[in-house]
Amino acid sequence: MNELLDQLMVAIKAGKRKDARAATAAALEAGIDPQSVLDALTEGMNDVGKRFRANVIFVPEVLVAARAMQKSMDLLEPVLVASGIEPEFSIVIGTVEGDLHDIGKNLVMMMLKGANFKVIDLGVNVSAETFANAVAEHNPNLVALSALLTTTMPAMERIVSELSSLNSSIKIMVGGAPITQAFADQIGADGYSADAASAVELAQKLCA
């Protein structure tokens, strides 16, 4: 691999934001094609996801890696757009109505971005109507719902039901501390993942 791309990947894996930005700038300056830069980013984040899932690294290391990726993307994204390179899959994501917790949702979002998903983040306390409007506007491949509280699990059920009735082909994945596979099955979600790394695998599977 090109030395600059290698530096970029190392910076992503280690969460070195300044190094990631510098390596990205240098790679683009050197005329390396943006798809190769993106592939290096994705490969770096894929490694982060694997180590996170294996309990080799933890939330702080994932967050610094994701921030380093974002610093790189800040430079890369306009070049990708200009080159007509777009993510293959898109996902609308949010924490359900009544719930303000977003650490888990943000981790999932970062890992999805790292896997080159286009992510439309609706934030926290998101109503069924807002999700429905976002689906209509962006026509995503997937919707991802998060909840931390037992008291907001009914809102998750309601949102799944309303989105499914509006668009029977839309795929919905769910997650969050009190959520289980059984609950996902019960409310008719298409998938459940227990952590951010496996959320990416699930999203890729649901889009395939």
Add this chain to the structure above:
Amino acid sequence: MTPRQRIRASIDHQEPDKVPIDFGSSGITGMHCSVVEQLRDHYQLEKRPVTICEPYQMLGELEGDLLDAIGVDTQAIFSHGTIFGFANENWKPWTTPWGQEVLVAENFNTTEDDTGNVYIYPEGDTDAPASGHMPRTSFFFDSIERIDPDFDEDNLDLEDNLEEFGPMPDAEEDHWIDQIAKWRGCERAITVPLSGTCLGDIALVPAPFLKQPKGVRGIADWYMLIAEDPEFIARLFDRQVGIALANMTKLNAIAGDVIDVVVVCGTDFGTQNSLFCGVPQVRDIWLPRYKQINDWIHQNTNWRSFKHSCGAVEPLIETFIDCGFDILNPVQCSADGMEPEDLKAKYGHRIAFWGGGVNTQQTLPFGTPEDVRSEVLSRCEIFAPGGGFIFNSIHNVQARTPLENVVAMIDAVHEFNGDS
């Protein structure tokens, strides 16, 4: 045995006459105010609004008549200040978004936006930016992150993250003097929260009690700091421990002989299936500083030291024991690696389990009363032998938990205890 003797025996791994019960001893072992109201009705106690003892999670005070009705062995003394920086005193009525009439402190000042979302303010000052937000359909507040516009992650100042740590204010000292006079002689075990000993409780990082917090106040920023600059964190904690030890000395002088259990720490180290930090990092940063606190407690008082951490913390329990904690809470048995039989066998004779009684994410809110009874009896059978077990649900009993399940939980402990 008196309730206090029962609690102390169990913490010290002597099997008491019956499994001791806690509800309401702290902000992590309590009940949502809506549940407290329903329980008061269930036990046909005097109808009166529930007092909010912890406004962030909207926990209701379990008054003496309810503690008696449930058979609770603990008595909480809460801090003077709340997480929103106002004192818990001079009560006034407030109607919650779900229509419950409660009593809140005089400076529990809120505003509502046009969609019914509720906002609460540091020190009750509605001219300051709101520091807490309760969505219209929610039952709790959560912090609003207020990031200082001058915040520079490449140029951190230790003092910015020390603003809330300082000598015990006079009002707090007076509070303890009053409370200790009130509760001296109480037969229940007295539990109190220590101040400034959490070392990085993520709920406190955004400083919802400060009007204009400076420094690292974003939750993600805090976690990233752990990865990027553990030295900064260690220096910050050293300063916090120094301040805390001075305040503990003062508390001991005022209340030392009345207190049984101190809640040292609510800092969560676990997620549902993993840790927030690796074991070596916890041992490097947290262990020596928690040990300093716990060593002081054991050398200077007869208090027992209580550590809370949600999640899959089995890989850290040995470290918590090395830190000198006497008690682990909430013992989240549903998290990965937290099977109750294994915990009891491996650690049950070295650290007391305060919690673990029933799953508040699944069984208690969504199971049947029989599911609840069965889980409670099973947990008591596993954890009670040889002591080292104080019954409590796994974290606070949440809003919307069916009353019949809460009653089934309480009745099942009494069934295990052979109470009539």
